Amino acid sequence: xxxxxxxxSGKEVIKxxxxxxxxxxxxxxxxxxxxxxxxxxxxxxxxRLTLPIQPGSKERPVVLNFKKSLKDYCDGNLxxxxxxxxxxGSQVSYRTLFFWEYLGPLVLYPIFYYFPVYQYFGYKGxxxxxxxxxxxxxxxxxxxxxxxxxxxxxxxxxxxxxPLSNVFRNCAYYWSFGSYIAYCVNHxxxxxxxxHQMKIGFGFGLLCQISNFYCHILLRxxxxxxxxxxxxxxxxxxFNIVTxxxxxxxxxQLLGFNIATQxxxxxxxxxxxxxxxxxxxxxxxxxxxxxxxxxxGRPKYPRRWVILPPFL
Amino acid sequence: xxxxxxxxxxxxxxxxxxxxxxxxxxxxxxxxxTLRESGHEQVYNAVERPLQFAQTAALLExxxxxxxxxxxxxxxxxxxxxxxxYLTWGILWSFPQTQGHVLVTSLVISWSIxxxxxxxxxxxxxxxxxxxxxxxxxxxxxxLLLYPTGxxxxxxxxxxxxxxxxxxxxxxxxxxxKWNFSFDYFYMAIVAxxxxxxxxxxxxxxxxxxxxxxxxxxxxx
Numbered sequence: 001x002x003x004x005x006x007x008x009s010g011k012e013v014i015k016x017x018x019x020x021x022x023x024x025x026x027x028x029x030x031x032x033x034x035x036x037x038x039x040x041x042x043x044x045x046x047x048r049l050t051l052p053i054q055p056g057s058k059e060r061p062v063v064l065n066f067k068k069s070l071k072d073y074c075d076g077n078l079x080x081x082x083x084x085x086x087x088x089g090s091q092v093s094y095r096t097l098f099f100w101e102y103l104g105p106l107v108l109y110p111i112f113y114y115f116p117v118y119q120y121f122g123y124k125g126x127x128x129x130x131x132x133x134x135x136x137x138x139x140x141x142x143x144x145x146x147x148x149x150x151x152x153x154x155x156x157x158x159x160x161x162x163p164l165s166n167v168f169r170n171c172a173y174y175w176s177f178g179s180y181i182a183y184c185v186n187h188x189x190x191x192x193x194x195x196h197q198m199k200i201g202f203g204f205g206l207l208c209q210i211s212n213f214y215c216h217i218l219l220r221x222x223x224x225x226x227x228x229x230x231x232x233x234x235x236x237x238x239f240n241i242v243t244x245x246x247x248x249x250x251x252x253q254l255l256g257f258n259i260a261t262q263x264x265x266x267x268x269x270x271x272x273x274x275x276x277x278x279x280x281x282x283x284x285x286x287x288x289x290x291x292x293x294x295x296x297g298r299p300k301y302p303r304r305w306v307i308l309p310p311f312l
Numbered sequence: 313x314x315x316x317x318x319x320x321x322x323x324x325x326x327x328x329x330x331x332x333x334x335x336x337x338x339x340x341x342x343x344x345x346t347l348r349e350s351g352h353e354q355v356y357n358a359v360e361r362p363l364q365f366a367q368t369a370a371l372l373e374x375x376x377x378x379x380x381x382x383x384x385x386x387x388x389x390x391x392x393x394x395x396x397x398y399l400t401w402g403i404l405w406s407f408p409q410t411q412g413h414v415l416v417t418s419l420v421i422s423w424s425i426x427x428x429x430x431x432x433x434x435x436x437x438x439x440x441x442x443x444x445x446x447x448x449x450x451x452x453x454x455x456l457l458l459y460p461t462g463x464x465x466x467x468x469x470x471x472x473x474x475x476x477x478x479x480x481x482x483x484x485x486x487x488x489x490k491w492n493f494s495f496d497y498f499y500m501a502i503v504a505x506x507x508x509x510x511x512x513x514x515x516x517x518x519x520x521x522x523x524x525x526x527x528x529x530x531x532x533x
Contacts, residue, residue: 184494187492189488190488191487191488191492262492263492265492
């Protein structure tokens, strides 16, 4: 069959189109586009291929899935197919993205603890280190070390890559907040909370981190190791009551940290992180409900909290 | 019902735009009058109240955007309104030592001309259903000069205020405190100055794009 590849403005991206066999898959098409693109710039993870939609139509375009055959997307005519191409920009693997995001907090936080940074902010003299500041260091660094390990050994990603620009955006977020919190918690004029409050905070947080790890293991087992992604109904442990139990435990572990350290910086990080994760959770919950609608033999998605019982 | 609400929206926005228009007209008139009669040192005293009123009223525009009363994305209006309010209240009102500076004159004149054109443009659209093409041209052309003069005045005044901010310790929260929070208004001012570095070209280029879109669209009609 002959595939015509156009940009969203209608211009031909690959002159003359591409000739492929009738049983070709989308992945084959992507490879062909990659080979034919100028300077072989458009590797497959950069390509977003959709079926053309009528101008003025409010429907979202159908994105081509790389596993499927091209003929699944031909409506009747098996000789010709037109696909719309969008360049997603330079891509990095999710592992790369997460590694750099998490490295910042892991490395920057101890700098404020171990090195005499505060004299450059005008605080001369010796610094008395409270026990809570030491525990906070261990807790924080353990958390980001755990995250990096999970990135390489536990998570199975639905998409292989993410745009390069996200590296800068996400690193700015993690590294800025990490430094800000480290600055406040390790400050020479830091005021600790009561010993009890600290114990409760770290204890609860640690429990949540362990739960969070278990949630990640459960999610991993939903996907096959061949990296094809896909969605399943999560089950077991906290997933029976809340869709995004992994986000829930993550939010609560950060809350534990804040109960123990009590800084505006930490709580504002918690607020922003909660908003971000809640947006993701709503999208995921909606997507799962849409896929698992109970029709055509598919199971129906059970009634569950989205992310933060009893609020949402 | 829909027609009634739409009419109500039109009446409200007309009232809003023309009221704020008169506020800025007052600012401009008083600024020029005082400049000629008494010199630049007195300009702030003359314009203070109408300036504060007209500029603070712009907060309503954020709400208009949020509830969908107007189409403008708040991502464009929010930085503009924040910087205006910062200058009006956070610098000029808070630090009287800056009020006699000549940059105050260039600031209020740049702002008032821009706003007079902008509010009359929207006011006419709400009342008449359209705005005359010369007004459209003014709205998308005067910024070419007034953005640089306005931005220079803003940056200049923040800079002039810096020593007074540092010395007064106003709006600063010091540690130790229960929430382990510190806020230094002086360093915030430095950060504010730094944001002008990427922010100004971004806004200017955005307006150039808007100009191209608006003026070519009107040519086609």
